Amino acid sequence: xxxxxxxxxxxxxxxxxxxxxxxxxxxxxxxxxxxxxxxxxxxxxxxxxxxxxxxxxxxxxxxxxxxxxxxxxxxxxxxxxxxxxxxxxxxxxxxxxxxxxxxxxxxxxxxxxxx
Amino acid sequence: xxxxxxxxxxxxxxxxxxxxxxxxxxxxxxxxxxxxxxxxxxxxxxxxxxxxxxxxxxxxxxxxxxxxxxxxxxxxxxxxxxxxxxxxxxxxxxxxxxxxxxxxxxxxxxxxxxxxxxxxxxxxxxxxxxxxxxxxxxxxxxxxxxxxxxxxxxxxxxxxxxxxxxxxxxxxxxxxxxxxxxxxxxxxxxxxxxxxxxxxxxxxxxxxxxxxxxxxxxxxxxxxxxxxxxxxxxxxxxxxxxxxxxxxxxxxxxxxxxxxxxxxxxxxxxxxxxxxxxxxxxxxxxxxxxxxxxxxxxxxxxxxxxxxxxxxxxxxxxxxxxxxxxxxxxxxxxxxxxxxxxxxxxx
Numbered sequence: 001x002x003x004x005x006x007x008x009x010x011x012x013x014x015x016x017x018x019x020x021x022x023x024x025x026x027x028x029x030x031x032x033x034x035x036x037x038x039x040x041x042x043x044x045x046x047x048x049x050x051x052x053x054x055x056x057x058x059x060x061x062x063x064x065x066x067x068x069x070x071x072x073x074x075x076x077x078x079x080x081x082x083x084x085x086x087x088x089x090x091x092x093x094x095x096x097x098x099x100x101x102x103x104x105x106x107x108x109x110x111x112x113x114x115x
Numbered sequence: 116x117x118x119x120x121x122x123x124x125x126x127x128x129x130x131x132x133x134x135x136x137x138x139x140x141x142x143x144x145x146x147x148x149x150x151x152x153x154x155x156x157x158x159x160x161x162x163x164x165x166x167x168x169x170x171x172x173x174x175x176x177x178x179x180x181x182x183x184x185x186x187x188x189x190x191x192x193x194x195x196x197x198x199x200x201x202x203x204x205x206x207x208x209x210x211x212x213x214x215x216x217x218x219x220x221x222x223x224x225x226x227x228x229x230x231x232x233x234x235x236x237x238x239x240x241x242x243x244x245x246x247x248x249x250x251x252x253x254x255x256x257x258x259x260x261x262x263x264x265x266x267x268x269x270x271x272x273x274x275x276x277x278x279x280x281x282x283x284x285x286x287x288x289x290x291x292x293x294x295x296x297x298x299x300x301x302x303x304x305x306x307x308x309x310x311x312x313x314x315x316x317x318x319x320x321x322x323x324x325x326x327x328x329x330x331x332x333x334x335x336x337x338x339x340x341x342x343x344x345x346x347x348x349x350x351x352x353x354x355x356x357x358x359x360x361x362x363x364x365x366x367x368x369x370x371x372x373x374x375x376x377x378x379x380x381x382x383x384x385x386x387x388x389x390x391x392x393x394x395x396x397x398x399x400x401x402x403x404x405x406x407x408x409x410x411x412x413x414x415x416x417x418x419x420x421x422x423x424x425x426x427x428x429x430x431x432x433x434x435x436x437x438x439x440x441x442x443x444x445x446x447x448x449x450x451x452x453x454x455x456x457x458x459x460x461x462x
Contacts, residue, residue, distance in 0.1 A: 020230055033136055
């Protein structure tokens with residue numbers, strides 16, 4: 001799988017990301033750091049423990065990272081969750097399945113990219 | 116090219132390791148990178164290592180302490196003038212952007228950012244800031260040169276007026292040298308008198324005018340050593356202040372204001388035994404207190420002025436013992452500290 005194929009697979013923006021980060025090598029370096037980022041885990045835990053502030057920051061971080069790496073689908077789904085949490089509401093049950101789907105797709109894509 | 120020794124440091128403040136890694140990757144070729152995971156860590160780095168940081172990249176939404184609080188703290192501690200800050204945030208609400216600028220951030224970069232843009236804007240900010248600082252340095256040395264020019268001219272006129280001879284100036288020059296030495300060490304001993312480098316410069320130059328009033332006292336009664344002569348001589352303090360007060364800008368020019376204080380009060384003593392007002396303690400302006408010490412010291416030791424001049428050690432002992440009147444105890448501590456350095460500074 002090429003980096004370009006990877007972005008297609010996860011419904012991301014390869015062209016835009018390449019333009020911003022310049023090289024495939026750099027993109028790869030960051031993409032491979034993504035699985036180690038604990039924000040997704042923190043988001044799930046914070047929602048479970050009703051810690052809305054922590055949940056907001058975790059969602060916000062996922063959004064920022066996804067945006068920078070051009071993970072468009074994950075960016076859009078995390079943005080929706082972020083905005084609900086920003087308002088102080090934990091009512092994200094409707095939106096979380098999409099975020100989880102996009103997150104797992106991204107992780108799956110990264111595994112395939114490195115296979 | 117910068118050598119390794121000169122490499123500036125960029126502080127990257129972001130709670131996401133990913134985001135820090137990306138920024139580090141973009142900038143690490145030219146700069147050393149320090150990372151902080153939240154505002155508290157950033158403040159800790161700034162308080163320990165602030166001088167070596169040439170740029171700070173700051174996220175807004177972070178745990179424990181957010182980016183706005185970091186900016187507020189930097190304002191409180193007067194760090195914001197010395198360390199340029201670029202905000203990097205995915206927040207694009209104008210409220211956020213505006214608040215960041217109001218708190219002193221220089222630039223605001225929105226995510227997703229472009230590698231080239233982050234690099235360019237970072238380098239530009241560092242360069243512009245560096246140039247600004249260099250310009251400040253030039254302005255400062257210009258100020259020093261102007262002051263030096265000023266003091267030469269003042270000295271010539273002053274010596275001519277007070278002594279009737281341009282070459283009798285060693286007393287005024289010595290008083291200025293002792294004043295400067297005291298003032299430069301005063302801040303290290305007491306926080307009470309907050310004197311800026313410009314204040315110190317002005318007081319030092321103004322000190323040369325302390326006896327300007329002598330030029331207008333009635334010389335005809337100065338020759339005999341009686342009481343009348345002494346009371347006439349004492350008038351020089353008020354007269355000097357009066358002469359200078361008549362000059363244009365005497366109520367606004369910082370150098371003239373100091374000179375007027377010094378003329379009027381340089382014969383006051385800490386215990387109120389001086390003249391012309393008999394002021395006690397810090398009612399006498401600090402500039403005049405310092406000149407009083409310097410004046411007495413040079414009067415005791417200057418051979419050109421005083422045929423019965425005593426040695427440096429004797430003079431210091433006499434002043435410390437209170438034989439020349441009471442002085443501010445803080446100034447006595449300073450004098451004791453710098454005593455050994457004085458003879459080399461004097462003519």
